[in-house]
Amino acid sequence: MRVRSTLAATALLAVLVVAGGVVGLAALRGSLYGAAEASSAVQARLVRLSVSADVLDSGLEGPGSAQRSALEAAVGADDDRGSHVQVLDADGRVVARSAALAGLDAISGARPAVGELLQEEREVPALGGRWVVTVVGARVDDRDFRVVAAESTAEEDAALRQAALVLAVGAPLLLAAIAAATWTFTGRSLRPVEAIRRTVEGITSAGLDGRVPVPEGRDEVARLAVTMNEMLSRLESSQRSQRRFVADASHELRSPVATLRAAAEVWSADAGAPREFTELVRSEAGRVEALVADLLLLARADEGRLAREDADVDLDEVLEGEAARLRALGAVRVRARTVPVRVRGDHRQLSRLVRNLTDNAARHAAGTVELRTALEGGSALLEVADDGPGVPEAERERVFERFVRLDASRDRASGGTGLGLAIVAEIAAAHGGSVRALPRPGGGALVRLVLPLGAPADGTDAADPADGRGPGGVQPPSAASR
Ligand SMILES: Nc1ncnc2c1ncn2[C@@H]1O[C@H](COP(=O)(O)OP(=O)(O)OP(=O)(O)O)[C@@H](O)[C@H]1O
Numbered sequence: 001m002r003v004r005s006t007l008a009a010t011a012l013l014a015v016l017v018v019a020g021g022v023v024g025l026a027a028l029r030g031s032l033y034g035a036a037e038a039s040s041a042v043q044a045r046l047v048r049l050s051v052s053a054d055v056l057d058s059g060l061e062g063p064g065s066a067q068r069s070a071l072e073a074a075v076g077a078d079d080d081r082g083s084h085v086q087v088l089d090a091d092g093r094v095v096a097r098s099a100a101l102a103g104l105d106a107i108s109g110a111r112p113a114v115g116e117l118l119q120e121e122r123e124v125p126a127l128g129g130r131w132v133v134t135v136v137g138a139r140v141d142d143r144d145f146r147v148v149a150a151e152s153t154a155e156e157d158a159a160l161r162q163a164a165l166v167l168a169v170g171a172p173l174l175l176a177a178i179a180a181a182t183w184t185f186t187g188r189s190l191r192p193v194e195a196i197r198r199t200v201e202g203i204t205s206a207g208l209d210g211r212v213p214v215p216e217g218r219d220e221v222a223r224l225a226v227t228m229n230e231m232l233s234r235l236e237s238s239q240r241s242q243r244r245f246v247a248d249a250s251h252e253l254r255s256p257v258a259t260l261r262a263a264a265e266v267w268s269a270d271a272g273a274p275r276e277f278t279e280l281v282r283s284e285a286g287r288v289e290a291l292v293a294d295l296l297l298l299a300r301a302d303e304g305r306l307a308r309e310d311a312d313v314d315l316d317e318v319l320e321g322e323a324a325r326l327r328a329l330g331a332v333r334v335r336a337r338t339v340p341v342r343v344r345g346d347h348r349q350l351s352r353l354v355r356n357l358t359d360n361a362a363r364h365a366a367g368t369v370e371l372r373t374a375l376e377g378g379s380a381l382l383e384v385a386d387d388g389p390g391v392p393e394a395e396r397e398r399v400f401e402r403f404v405r406l407d408a409s410r411d412r413a414s415g416g417t418g419l420g421l422a423i424v425a426e427i428a429a430a431h432g433g434s435v436r437a438l439p440r441p442g443g444g445a446l447v448r449l450v451l452p453l454g455a456p457a458d459g460t461d462a463a464d465p466a467d468g469r470g471p472g473g474v475q476p477p478s479a480a481s482r
């Protein structure tokens with residue numbers, strides 16, 4: 001908008017300046033040349049009055065007489081006056097001329113009728129430069145003659161050149177000044193809009209508590225800011241009640257579901273109960289219970305209440321534990337390459353995170369799951385890879401969204417709910433880390449978790465207990481969890 005306003009103002013002004021310049025120069029030229037034409041016409045007419053028949057008859061070299069003297073004085077035969085005159089007889093011969101035209105033939109071939117006046121502007125090679133040439137036709141005692149007067153336009157042309165130069169230098173300066181002024185002025189008026197935009201950009205669904213700055217005054221921008229803040233308040237309160245509702249609902253569901261599952265377990269122990277039916281109730285109740293627990297965890301994460309113990313967690317031990325569990329299940333080959341990696345955080349949540357990743361890997365693997373911890377660039381690195389189909393590139397961000405399950409896995413018997421990776425992302429973010437899905441070299445999926453390092457695992461837990469974090473300690477949760 002700023003660029004557009006500046007361009008529009010400058011372009012409009014440029015058109016006006018060019019049009020004004022052209023019209024102004026044309027008017028100036030008209031008035032300057034008009035004066036030269038008038039003076040040349042007066043000169044020609046004056047000289048006409050001094051022409052007599054015997055001067056015409058005797059020609060340029062004729063004897064001196066009173067009439068000849070008068071004519072020579074009128075044309076300036078002996079002194080150079082700047083405007084030059086020739087008197088031509090009916091045959092075009094020069095009978096009198098100004099000093100500057102000595103020895104020249106007629107400088108104009110025009111033959112106006114008696115009493116008529118012709119005027120033209122042209123180059124006169126004999127004199128050099130442009131001239132206003134006036135030719136007057138006249139008659140004395142039945143003898144036709146012409147008076148030619150030439151008035152130089154050198155001064156007029158110089159004045160025009162100077163005016164054009166002033167315009168050529170002044171116009172760009174004027175345009176630059178106007179462009180700079182428009183740019184500054186629109187920038188200043190748009191500053192509050194930019195401030196509003198930047199604030200809104202920073203307001204994420206994770207934190208709708210930000211408000212845009214309201215500029216002083218009651219102009220459109222101020223009213224827009226007020227309206228936007230009202231809208232943000234409404235959004236925030238509706239989001240809060242929605243989250244509260246999910247949290248409350250999951251919380252309330254927890255105990256009846258647990259009771260149902262316990263009842264189903266007791267019932268299935270009863271030898272007389274229908275086996276398939278009690279199994280179904282038991283496993284479905286178990287799934288509902290897990291789902292409710294997931295929802296509760298996510299609702300707490302949304303409210304920023306993901307309660308978190310702050311303890312040392314050895315990621316390599318957590319991962320080795322998972323490796324042992326998967327080996328015991330025996331469905332896949334497990335390769336673990338771990339180095340001691342200690343982070344600060346909540347042991348249960350981090351175990352949950354690793355479990356979700358290894359569950360996915362074991363479910364999708366063709367035969368092998370690879371687990372790895374490492375230290376890299378001052379961060380803790382945990383990788384879970386499998387040789388399955390991998391996650392398509394276009395879905396690598398989306399799989400971390402809630403309830404996202406890719407089509408291929410929908411028909412799998414082990415129906416997940418699509419919350420596993422969303423929970424992984426929330427826990428990683430709550431620990432100041434990030435998680436990404438990548439292609440595994442050689443095919444398959446690789447999920448990489450990066451967490452800030454805690455105190456070193458070799459027992460030098462000398463980190464200040466008051467700060468309790470050690471080098472590379474846990475940072476506040478970041479919105480950019482993925
Ligand atoms: N290792 C993997 N290989 C291929 N696809 C994967 C892998 N891990 C996850 N996905 C895809 O990402 C989707 C989302 O995973 P996520 O763990 O969030 O949900 P889920 O495993 O389907 O269900 P849940 O974990 O809640 O039981 C999965 O449905 C699957 O399509």
Ligand SMILES: [Mg+2]
Nearest residue numbers: 360416420421
């Ligand atoms: Mg999963």
